[in-house]
Amino acid sequence: MADLLTIADLHVDYAGRPAVQGVSLTLRRGEILGLVGESGSGKTTLCSAITNVLPAGARVRAAEMRFDGRELSELSYEEMRRIRASRIGLVPQRPMTSLSPSSPVLRQLRWYHDGSDLADLLGQVGLKAVIDRPRDYPHRFSGGQLQRLLVVLAALARKPDLLIADEPTTTLDATVQAQVLRLLLDLRDRLGLAMLYVTHDLAVVAQICDRIGVMYSGRLVESGTVDQIFNAPRHPYTQALLAALPGRTRPGQRLGTIPGDVHRDVSGRAAGCAFASRCPVAFARCHEEDPRPIVTGADVVRCHRAEEKE
Numbered sequence: 001m002a003d004l005l006t007i008a009d010l011h012v013d014y015a016g017r018p019a020v021q022g023v024s025l026t027l028r029r030g031e032i033l034g035l036v037g038e039s040g041s042g043k044t045t046l047c048s049a050i051t052n053v054l055p056a057g058a059r060v061r062a063a064e065m066r067f068d069g070r071e072l073s074e075l076s077y078e079e080m081r082r083i084r085a086s087r088i089g090l091v092p093q094r095p096m097t098s099l100s101p102s103s104p105v106l107r108q109l110r111w112y113h114d115g116s117d118l119a120d121l122l123g124q125v126g127l128k129a130v131i132d133r134p135r136d137y138p139h140r141f142s143g144g145q146l147q148r149l150l151v152v153l154a155a156l157a158r159k160p161d162l163l164i165a166d167e168p169t170t171t172l173d174a175t176v177q178a179q180v181l182r183l184l185l186d187l188r189d190r191l192g193l194a195m196l197y198v199t200h201d202l203a204v205v206a207q208i209c210d211r212i213g214v215m216y217s218g219r220l221v222e223s224g225t226v227d228q229i230f231n232a233p234r235h236p237y238t239q240a241l242l243a244a245l246p247g248r249t250r251p252g253q254r255l256g257t258i259p260g261d262v263h264r265d266v267s268g269r270a271a272g273c274a275f276a277s278r279c280p281v282a283f284a285r286c287h288e289e290d291p292r293p294i295v296t297g298a299d300v301v302r303c304h305r306a307e308e309k310e
């Protein structure tokens, strides 16, 4: 599989306060990368930096941000807008913020996709009701139907190469969540889409992702295949997260909580490993020096202990 997205040493600050620090990752065509990490670890900021939709006041710098062979930082605003509109699809978290309440769902859908295959597509994902009820407004459909509709829209309206889904199933019950996940996998298989899937839910990650990236305090502290991360995690934070899961992954299983507070590196100075104060195996160097990323193939780990074992 060819690389679709390559990010090297990405930093994002909000008014001088670091939110993403030195993240490097690669996403291949057709691959689903799950991004996990506790609240505030920088997952949404990373996705927003890729699509260039950061709020005013955010500052981005990166050694490389390459999408399908083109360096994103070299594109004009208009070129970036075109890529975002046509090649990168975003699945929003809440359907009601994305659909107009004052227009029938079918009409809105036809704004984006008016092909003769529409009825067929909707039928395939259990949304024939949208065709059968052409005059029904969004409030007449269930949250699950609307969420599936938005996934279809994001993926089909413009046939993107990359789909970014930021917690698209958080508000859904388990049955609808399973439908949305099946739909995403089906779209990946049919269209060869790559996906960046942000979630707190490790069961989802185990179900649909090929690889996992674990974020902690703005850093990508570890990435690897699902099998590597679940069965041989190298970073003590990943190990702690998995150890804190009672009975491992059940549907709806959120990330485990681990003792201590997230280290806040507000100054942006290298002040040791961000996880050192909570880490059960930290040693002197961990409090003094931020570990550098150790890259193996497409994967990375940022930990002095892991470095010692290399």
Ligand SMILES: Nc1ncnc2c1ncn2[C@@H]1O[C@H](COP(=O)(O)OP(=O)(O)OP(=O)(O)O)[C@@H](O)[C@H]1O
Binding pocket: 014, 018, 019, 037, 038, 039, 040, 041, 042, 043, 044, 045, 046, 055
């Ligand atoms: N618009 C903003 N202005 C200033 N700081 C922000 C802004 N958005 C996010 N941050 C800060 O950046 C850091 C990373 O936040 P981000 O939302 O990317 O994390 P996250 O992992 O996506 O969290 P969650 O899982 O809760 O969505 C946090 O410290 C957050 O407070």
